[in-house]
Amino acid sequence: MAHNFADLFEHAVDAYGDDRLAVVEGDRRLTYTGLEEEANRWSSALADLGVGAGDHVAVHLRNGVDCLALILGILKLRAVPISINYRYAGAELTYLYDYSDTCVLVFHREFGPAVTDAVTGLDTLRHTIVVEDGSDATRLPDDVLEARTVLDAASPARPAGERSADDLFLVFTGGTTGKPKGVMWRQEDLWRSLAGGADYYTGEPVPDEYHQSRSGLGGDPARYLILLPLIHTSGLMPSFTGLFTGGTMHYLPHFSATEALEEIESETIQIAVVAGDAMVRPIVERLREGGRDTSSLFMISSGAAQFSPTVKADLLGLLPDLMIMDAFGSSESGFGGLGVVTKADLDSG
Template structure:
């Protein structure tokens, strides 16, 4: 969309619909005028702290109005907003904030103790802005309420160079920052819009379009804003003038989601595959007449397992709803999708590719329908600039082939005779568990730091709710430690979702002479022991 940034589009919406509700969070209501004013003031606070165009602002927050206000503010100030996984522990935070050379962190008061421990290890940060809290704040903290009292900073207009950083667990063991141009994300999302915004002209053209086409719909983002799927869903909805609804709980509750969707008359909903869909189905099965969801028209998920049997169950309760299952990642968004409706449920892991997608073969050619050849899923067109500070990984992932530049994150797939994509999985040691990426080698190395562990192998096994769960096979060095001791050890150094859900002891993990593990054999052993649960 030309060279606009997020702020250009959001400001157009706020001018057209100043009194329309933009954000709903529990009992809180934020109009578009209030959202714009808060973002302008926060942009002023960031500028007053010494941040300059191109600097990075990290958001260490759960879903809520402040996440969107800070995101909007960064764009207004020509800064790069950056996500932060709120499950990360100290070393993980230091790693990504140092890698991104972060200049400001907007964080929730619940994380103050962790921030206090790491702040001296991230000397690049000039502003620590705390959301919430009990009224007391140390001298190094800027309370969010004080930040909103700053003189508003005017938006200088869109820039072709405005970026957003999306840190992803990736396949290298350390999170990597995926650099997107804001204009490319807007163009990508706009291409999927039923009533797309004009892709040329000035913001007055956007305003005219919104007056003619925008409907006051409500979209509930249950999936985390700290991940690309939830964030992109939210950007798309806001760009169309819709209202974003977020949940107030700190952990997922199917009942809270259903209560909120009913109360707010939600039209669309973003979830995290089976991790959210199974509890939702269980709640609907237990009390089928409890919730009036007649306003709901679309449920969306992307990047995580959403099984056909769960979709079928949901559609029995929601026969008028479309279930949109997207295939994509932080590096390659909107690659393919399936739509399931009552009486027409798509097979698990089968997708209809977008016109930008292909299967890239090892010889640099593109697969033909029905040729049976396994290749890597690739997408062209609007794709990231690359990985921050990692030219080698950028060169491996963003490649030239067939006269185009492609994003090739590593998912293996085949192109079926009917033109659908059959996803086979990722060829690297990444376990996708409940929408989170876990690098097996990282967990193995942490386990091996325990004095009673000689070696360890970590694999993923099927799980009905999470898609896959993290399982560790441990080779003890003498007396076996307790399972809880190992979990506590891992939890002290890793985010909770990386801690193995199952741990078992083996005589040997069976490393070959080259030091490599036979992950296929180890996975089979783990599946035999624990199977699907």
């Protein structure tokens, strides 16, 4: 059997089905079966548009059910998801769509004007699909397809066919040191490095591809709040790790410290995945105002950004029972290391 992201997700679906929530975004709550059916619809819809193994599909979406289901649907087809930074505009977008050989582009309506400007004249782009997000943007590319229309006409059945551990996954650099570049990964290698395919401390591979889905059967599902964007591996890989082991992924389309704390309280979140100082500083400020029950939270996991000792100390001063995990790596190397800090560590120097 293949060590492949789509297969690993399907193993979790087979293990948990309708018995567990897989993903929560506001009022949208899908079980593992429900999330797979939505992913299967994306697979079916994209296949009907001519997408096949090795084709590139751009994901220009904010965090949420649609983004996660689309990525899983692309992987089920053995196609390649192309993560688009939703802060890009103009020439940056045109460059990335063109450089990545995107054949189908899926985007939230709020990005419609920027997308329309960027796709003009791109020969490789065959279709654009707009996902509704409550925004009122009216300028969209010519012949754009409505996501809900194509999904409602698509099959929710699991696509047939074998996949490979060698199936491609592209990780794009952030563009902070030049134009974004695509780093090519075998899916098995990325799984081993960043999505639970090996022990992070010992480096030992897990026994088999069913290990993660089995491991979550023995207890209640862990509840994750993923605040990092799914278009970044530091947001997507923790999501995959959580899904493969039967957890429940919670998402906010826009980062807000206030909304994050509200979600932690109302949904009794246990693990929050953040981008270092950039997210934790405003969370600390809101915590200092008081009035939030964060007693369910036992871990903050950070990646993709600096998490300074002073901000860690501020957070642990307010939440002394918390464990902080600080991971580092790169697009090219994957997992580079992991640090763990608790209040006891600070107190002991």
